[in-house]
Amino acid sequence: MRINKYLASCGVSSRRKAEELILSGVVKVNGKTITNLATNVDETKDVVTLNNQTLTLPEDFVYYILNKPKGYVTTLSDDRDRKSVIDLIANIDKRIYPVGRLDYESEGLLILTNDGDLTYKLTHPKFEIPKRYIVKIEGTTKESELAVIRAGVVVDGVRYNKCKVTLLSFENNISKLEVTLTEGKNREIRNIFKAINREVIFLKRVEMAGIKLGGLKRGEYRPLKQYEIEYLKTLVENKTINQ
Secondary structure, eight states, X not given: OBHHHHHHHTTSOOHHHHHHHHHTTOEEETTXXXXXXXXXXXXXXXXXXXXXXXXXXXXXXXXXXXXXXXXXXXXXXXXXXXXXXGGGOOSOOSOOEESSOOOTTOEEEEEEESOHHHHHHHHXXXXXXXXXXXXXXXXXXXXXXXXXXXXXXXXXXXXXXXXXXXXXXXXXTEEEEEEEXXXXXXTXXXXXXXXXXXXXXXXXXXXXXXXXXXXXXXXXXXXXXXXXXXXXXXXXXXXXXXX
């Protein structure tokens, strides 16, 4: 098993974050520091440590869905000492982490798990996993402006892919829109609306990879149902085959 996948499967982080840890020199295999991302691990006999703590593969995976409120980060720790979404999760005896991100000011659906392989496939842009959001901005929006966003934009030197944008309503000088992405760059929705000189005043993710937020209240969470887990695994497997 590739070393970054091993770390992710142990519930340390996503594969991309695992690569950062490896390159920083805090991962050892059989007592030897490893910085080569191509290193393979024999999970039946090799001893892998992170910051001198031995890692073990979980015996079973767990999957949860959370309605993230504003005012929480989706990292496990924060250098500004802000609250983490993990603080909302109680009575779970396994190390879990968020699948992807929602920024501090945003809310909505967040999947949490210790399944590193599934996390990788749900978050890597090449798998084009759809994520649907409800967005509110001040003022009217012209169809010509939405066409700019749909076609893909470049903001501050960063290119954002095509996406789906639909105007749902306009009331009290607020435009309510539905946006569907398959990429997921940091603060992507807020940035793409900068391309038409609009500031997002409300952002909520309501669906990811076919899993819907449903009736969960802010701050509430629940285990994913077995059929939801099977659906996600089938989805990413089909995406993998088609790569």
